[in-house]
Amino acid sequence: MLELQDFLYELNKYMDQSSTLKDAFNRLTETEKQLVLSQSPTHTSPVELAENAIKWHTAMQKEMGVTGEE
Numbered sequence: 007m008l009e010l011q012d013f014l015y016e017l018n019k020y021m022d023q024s025s026t027l028k029d030a031f032n033r034l035t036e037t038e039k040q041l042v043l044s045q046s047p048t049h050t051s052p053v054e055l056a057e058n059a060i061k062w063h064t065a066m067q068k069e070m071g072v073t074g075e076e
Contacts, residue, residue, distance in 0.1 A: 014066050021059040028056035 031042060031052040043049055067073075 010070070014063075014070065014072070017059070017063050017066060021056075021063045024052065024056040024059040027052045 031039065034042065039051075043051060
Protein backbone atom coordinates (compact mmCIF):
# COMPACT_ATOMS: atom_id res chain seq x y z
CA MET A 7 0.00 0.00 0.00
CA LEU A 8 2.96 2.32 0.59
CA GLU A 9 3.84 2.22 -3.11
CA LEU A 10 0.25 3.09 -4.01
CA GLN A 11 0.31 6.05 -1.63
CA ASP A 12 3.57 7.16 -3.21
CA PHE A 13 1.94 6.91 -6.63
CA LEU A 14 -0.99 9.05 -5.45
CA TYR A 15 1.49 11.62 -4.10
CA GLU A 16 3.30 11.75 -7.45
CA LEU A 17 -0.02 11.90 -9.32
CA ASN A 18 -0.97 14.90 -7.19
CA LYS A 19 2.28 16.63 -8.19
CA TYR A 20 1.58 15.74 -11.85
CA MET A 21 -1.92 17.18 -11.53
CA ASP A 22 -0.53 20.43 -10.10
CA GLN A 23 2.15 20.70 -12.79
CA SER A 24 -0.29 19.93 -15.61
CA SER A 25 -2.52 22.72 -14.29
CA THR A 26 0.43 25.12 -14.38
CA LEU A 27 1.23 23.98 -17.93
CA LYS A 28 -2.42 24.51 -18.94
CA ASP A 29 -2.32 28.07 -17.61
CA ALA A 30 0.88 28.79 -19.55
CA PHE A 31 -0.65 27.29 -22.69
CA ASN A 32 -3.76 29.45 -22.32
CA ARG A 33 -1.59 32.59 -22.32
CA LEU A 34 -0.14 31.74 -25.76
CA THR A 35 -1.35 33.27 -28.99
CA GLU A 36 -3.41 31.05 -31.29
CA THR A 37 -0.39 30.64 -33.56
CA GLU A 38 1.78 29.57 -30.64
CA LYS A 39 -0.91 27.15 -29.45
CA GLN A 40 -1.00 25.55 -32.89
CA LEU A 41 2.78 25.18 -32.85
CA VAL A 42 2.67 23.51 -29.43
CA LEU A 43 -0.10 21.14 -30.53
CA SER A 44 1.68 20.26 -33.75
CA GLN A 45 4.72 19.10 -31.77
CA SER A 46 2.78 17.14 -29.17
CA PRO A 47 3.33 13.39 -29.66
CA THR A 48 -0.37 12.73 -29.07
CA HIS A 49 -1.70 16.10 -30.29
CA THR A 50 -3.35 16.43 -26.89
CA SER A 51 -3.61 19.95 -25.56
CA PRO A 52 -2.33 20.85 -22.11
CA VAL A 53 -5.92 21.76 -21.24
CA GLU A 54 -7.07 18.20 -21.91
CA LEU A 55 -4.03 16.74 -20.12
CA ALA A 56 -4.82 18.81 -17.02
CA GLU A 57 -8.48 17.78 -17.08
CA ASN A 58 -7.51 14.12 -17.38
CA ALA A 59 -4.98 14.43 -14.54
CA ILE A 60 -7.65 15.90 -12.28
CA LYS A 61 -10.12 13.14 -13.17
CA TRP A 62 -7.48 10.46 -12.60
CA HIS A 63 -6.40 11.93 -9.27
CA THR A 64 -10.00 12.32 -8.07
CA ALA A 65 -10.84 8.74 -9.05
CA MET A 66 -7.76 7.42 -7.24
CA GLN A 67 -8.57 9.39 -4.10
CA LYS A 68 -12.14 8.08 -4.13
CA GLU A 69 -10.97 4.51 -4.64
CA MET A 70 -8.47 4.82 -1.80
CA GLY A 71 -10.93 6.57 0.53
CA VAL A 72 -8.87 9.75 0.71
CA THR A 73 -11.03 12.69 1.73
CA GLY A 74 -8.43 15.46 1.69
CA GLU A 75 -9.24 16.27 5.32
CA GLU A 76 -6.01 15.47 7.12
